[in-house]
Amino acid sequence: MTHTVLIGLGVLIAVLTVVAALGLLPSLRIVPDNTHFDFTRFRRISFPISAALSILAITLFFTHGLNLGIDFKGGTLLEVKAKSGVADIAAMRTSLDALGLGEVQLQQFGGPENVLIRVAEQPGGDAAQQAALAKLRGALGDSVDIQRTEVLGPRVAGELLAYGMIGLMLAIIAILIYLWFRFEWQFALGAMIANVHDIVLTIGFMSVSQVDFDLTSIAALLTILGYSLNDTVVIYDRIREMLRRYKKMPMPQLLNESINSTLSRSIITHVTVTLALLALLLFGGHAIHSFTAVMMFGVVLVGTYTSIFIAAPILIYLGVGEHREDAKEDAPPAKKNKA
Amino acid sequence: MLYFTRWRALGIILTALIVCLFAVPNFFPEATVKTWPAWAQRRIVLGLDLQGGSYLLLEVDSNYVKKERLDQVRDDVRRTLRDAKIGFTGGVTVRNDAAEVRITKDTDVQPALAKLRELAQPLGGLMGSSGQRDLEVADAGGGVIRLTIPQAAMLDRMRKTIEQSIQIVERRVNELGTVEPVIQRQGNDRILVQVPGLQDPTRLKELLGKTAKMEFRMVDTSVPPDQAQQGRLPPESELLMSASPPPTPYVVKKQVLVAGGDLTDAQASFDQRTGEPVVSFKFNTSGARKFSQATQENVGLPFAIVLDNKVISAPVIREPITGGQGQISGNFTVQSANDLAILLRAGALPAPLTVVEERTVGPGLGQDSIEKGELAAYVGSILVIVFMLLTYRLFGVFANIAVTINVAMIFGLLSLLSATLTLPGIAGIVLTVGIAVDSNVLIYERIREELRGGRNAISAIDAGFKRALATILDSNITTFIAAAVLFYIGTGPVRGFAVTLGIGIITTVFTAFTLTRLIVAGWVRWKRPQSVPI
Numbered sequence: 001m002t003h004t005v006l007i008g009l010g011v012l013i014a015v016l017t018v019v020a021a022l023g024l025l026p027s028l029r030i031v032p033d034n035t036h037f038d039f040t041r042f043r044r045i046s047f048p049i050s051a052a053l054s055i056l057a058i059t060l061f062f063t064h065g066l067n068l069g070i071d072f073k074g075g076t077l078l079e080v081k082a083k084s085g086v087a088d089i090a091a092m093r094t095s096l097d098a099l100g101l102g103e104v105q106l107q108q109f110g111g112p113e114n115v116l117i118r119v120a121e122q123p124g125g126d127a128a129q130q131a132a133l134a135k136l137r138g139a140l141g142d143s144v145d146i147q148r149t150e151v152l153g154p155r156v157a158g159e160l161l162a163y164g165m166i167g168l169m170l171a172i173i174a175i176l177i178y179l180w181f182r183f184e185w186q187f188a189l190g191a192m193i194a195n196v197h198d199i200v201l202t203i204g205f206m207s208v209s210q211v212d213f214d215l216t217s218i219a220a221l222l223t224i225l226g227y228s229l230n231d232t233v234v235i236y237d238r239i240r241e242m243l244r245r246y247k248k249m250p251m252p253q254l255l256n257e258s259i260n261s262t263l264s265r266s267i268i269t270h271v272t273v274t275l276a277l278l279a280l281l282l283f284g285g286h287a288i289h290s291f292t293a294v295m296m297f298g299v300v301l302v303g304t305y306t307s308i309f310i311a312a313p314i315l316i317y318l319g320v321g322e323h324r325e326d327a328k329e330d331a332p333p334a335k336k337n338k339a
Numbered sequence: 340m341l342y343f344t345r346w347r348a349l350g351i352i353l354t355a356l357i358v359c360l361f362a363v364p365n366f367f368p369e370a371t372v373k374t375w376p377a378w379a380q381r382r383i384v385l386g387l388d389l390q391g392g393s394y395l396l397l398e399v400d401s402n403y404v405k406k407e408r409l410d411q412v413r414d415d416v417r418r419t420l421r422d423a424k425i426g427f428t429g430g431v432t433v434r435n436d437a438a439e440v441r442i443t444k445d446t447d448v449q450p451a452l453a454k455l456r457e458l459a460q461p462l463g464g465l466m467g468s469s470g471q472r473d474l475e476v477a478d479a480g481g482g483v484i485r486l487t488i489p490q491a492a493m494l495d496r497m498r499k500t501i502e503q504s505i506q507i508v509e510r511r512v513n514e515l516g517t518v519e520p521v522i523q524r525q526g527n528d529r530i531l532v533q534v535p536g537l538q539d540p541t542r543l544k545e546l547l548g549k550t551a552k553m554e555f556r557m558v559d560t561s562v563p564p565d566q567a568q569q570g571r572l573p574p575e576s577e578l579l580m581s582a583s584p585p586p587t588p589y590v591v592k593k594q595v596l597v598a599g600g601d602l603t604d605a606q607a608s609f610d611q612r613t614g615e616p617v618v619s620f621k622f623n624t625s626g627a628r629k630f631s632q633a634t635q636e637n638v639g640l641p642f643a644i645v646l647d648n649k650v651i652s653a654p655v656i657r658e659p660i661t662g663g664q665g666q667i668s669g670n671f672t673v674q675s676a677n678d679l680a681i682l683l684r685a686g687a688l689p690a691p692l693t694v695v696e697e698r699t700v701g702p703g704l705g706q707d708s709i710e711k712g713e714l715a716a717y718v719g720s721i722l723v724i725v726f727m728l729l730t731y732r733l734f735g736v737f738a739n740i741a742v743t744i745n746v747a748m749i750f751g752l753l754s755l756l757s758a759t760l761t762l763p764g765i766a767g768i769v770l771t772v773g774i775a776v777d778s779n780v781l782i783y784e785r786i787r788e789e790l791r792g793g794r795n796a797i798s799a800i801d802a803g804f805k806r807a808l809a810t811i812l813d814s815n816i817t818t819f820i821a822a823a824v825l826f827y828i829g830t831g832p833v834r835g836f837a838v839t840l841g842i843g844i845i846t847t848v849f850t851a852f853t854l855t856r857l858i859v860a861g862w863v864r865w866k867r868p869q870s871v872p873i
Binding site for chain 1: 398539541693699715718724730733763770773806821822823825
């Protein structure tokens with residue numbers, strides 16, 4: 001089935017390509033040329049909104065917390081498929097509860113035959129987790145196929161969480177140092193504020209949606225960071241170029257021009273990334289579902305908004321371009337750049 | 340920006356082509372690829388999450404290693420002082436990280452220090468140049484001499500223990516007949532074992548969970564076991580339990596007649612008379628001599644076969660065993676006899692191993708993940724391709740050609756590096772398509788802008804490339820830094836994501852700077868356009 005659909009789409013692409021190459025397609029302009037939105041004035045609304053959302057996210061983090069996956073919490077996870085085609089969750093729950101392993105979480109996913117079983121970390125170190133797995137395997141018996149198991153001892157889980165957090169910090173610092181070299185310190189600081197804003201909001205999202213926070217979430221956070229910065233850098237590059245070209249233009253106007261002239265690119269790129277993510281979200285399966293959901297939120301919703309409404313306008317407060325007239329005599333305001 | 344010498348153009352096309360060609364082996368069955376020359380055999384390795392298998396992280400018990408060493412020090416001290424006829428009171432005590440001994444006479448302290456210092460060996464064997472020794476001997480005052488193991492010596496010992504353990508683990512895993520297991524050291528005290536295709540690692544864990552320290556010792560018949568349990572245990576003996584249920588106590592002498600290290604072979608077989616499963620073994624020359632001597636001296640007495648401090652069986656020696664071979668019977672099943680033979684052949688682990696992390700994926704789930712990942716990749720690509728055609732028309736065709744070559748190059752590089760493709764890795768490729776498209780969008784949007792600014796077609800294209808490329812470099816480096824950090828801290832699937840993302844960024848920058856430019860430059864040369872259909 002899927003193959004015929006794919007072949008059909010392939011033919012469609014071939015036809016479209018020929019038509020496009022011959023110049024017969026109408027031009028699709030998502031963003032009209034020469035937009036003049038006053039993005040920087042919007043900062044009087046966007047900054048308070050962002051501040052409020054950030055506080056909300058932090059509050060949620062402390063009240064609801066994150067749903068730590070077993071990567072970071074330790075414990076045992078089993079993914080099973082009932083051989084009969086329909087899993088009898090109630091019977092499963094009775095037999096697993098009798099094992100005395102504390103609370104056993106059962107969750108159906110994908111179809112009626114798939115069940116995810118989670119057991120919290122057992123007291124008694126690494127050997128106790130192994131014993132729990134053996135008990136679970138024994139209790140489940142032959143009525144199910146065990147598709148996947150994960151067992152993490154308390155220390156490894158703690159280490160993974162620590163490494164994950166350290167990695168996140170290292171990435172932010174490394175990127176900042178790079179930006180500091182390529183731009184001026186104000187840009188690096190602006191990007192960092194935008195960064196932290198993205199991460200805080202995404203963590204808030206993870207807290208609300210209670211998706212598993214595990215190693216892949218760290219991967220998702222780092223990718224969001226990369227994408228959001230990617231966007232910010234594109235706008236910053238333009239701002240730097242404008243600063244060099246228009247020495248007398250007032251800052252808010254200069255920022256607006258910069259954002260408006262890169263607006264079309266921002267939107268087209270985000271449509272394509274959204275399309276790619278949408279495919280992963282709809283067809284990529286259960287295993288990467290929470291990963292793509294978090295990415296969707298972080299890249300599409302937060303990343304773009306941050307670059308336009310936070311990262312760029314904040315440069316006004318950081319004093320970028322204030323002393324351009326004075327500085328003109330001895331040194332150019334921005335570092336020399338060939339481009 | 341739009342001018343390429345013939346040689347440069349050729350170089351770019353050849354580079355792209357060669358990198359793409361490295362992906363070819365992935366599309367042929369493994370058996371076919373095996374017949375190709377070695378340099379053409381490299382292909383992408385599927386991660387355990389995609390092909391199914393077991394991942395175990397084992398930890399060597401560092402406390403055990405330290406205790407073993409201190410016990411050894413204690414025995415050495417006792418022997419040295421006895422040989423030197425230096426009196427000490429209260430025995431040698433092992434406490435925390437040190438062994439201590441109290442010398443009876445004050446005048447003996449200096450000679451005792453001198454003797455005990457001879458026990459300390461230079462670190463790193465004969466080649467050691469650090470001047471450090473594996474034991475510190477100090478006068479703790481009041482006639483007490485304290486022997487401590489320095490940090491460096493402990494690390495050195497752990498390193499050796501891990502190396503030995505890896506060898507033993509390798510032998511044991513290979514005995515299971517699995518395909519291409521990966522066994523490597525991780526950190527200071529851990530060993531990573533990856534076995535593709537192994538769905539239930541229970542047996543593997545059983546094999547790895549035993550140290551398999553095998554000893555032949557005499558049973559102490561001077562005290563019945565029940566009296567020994569009440570505390571009347573002779574100092575040269577200890578109480579051990581039987582390996583098979585019901586737990587039966589045995590009084591066994593501490594002295595080891597022959598140890599497992601002297602075994603050369605072990606096989607599971609059946610007893611010729613009773614037909615029950617047994618393990619038959621062979622000793623090397625020195626083991627055979629020791630065993631023959633011991634059995635000659637002890638005819639009529641029982642001896643114990645001890646594995647990991649549990650008595651497997653305690654047969655009576657009926658006649659001297661001089662042939663250097665024998666068999667162990669002990670309520671074995673076929674499987675347990677087989678496992679014991681494997682353990683004896685592979686040798687004893689220098690320290691116990693514990694499983695600290697375990698992940699398994701069944702083959703069905705892996706296949707399912709591959710199919711879903713592929714479908715998502717196709718659908719994602721098609722959506723993006725159609726969108727680009729609608730947005731940029733002719734230039735959309737250019738972009739799609741560039742992105743397609745880009746993805747082929749990612750597969751080529753992944754094959755060249757024999758990198759591991761995981762499910763998050765597939766997600767990484769899909770996202771790279773997004774980034775690759777972005778580089779094209781940046782260029783084309785800039786060209787549009789330059790056109791609006793009043794430049795003519797060729798000058799607008801030229802300026803568009805020039806300005807956009809700097810931005811592309813800046814923006815991709817930031818994402819690359821994130822990928823590099825992920826690679827460094829991540830394990831397994833996450834690392835797979837970092838690899839594809841990182842490689843994707845490299846090919847994207849290469850394609851944007853060379854191929855996309857070359858394609859547009861070719862079109863400009865051919866058409867000499869007055870306007871740009873963008």
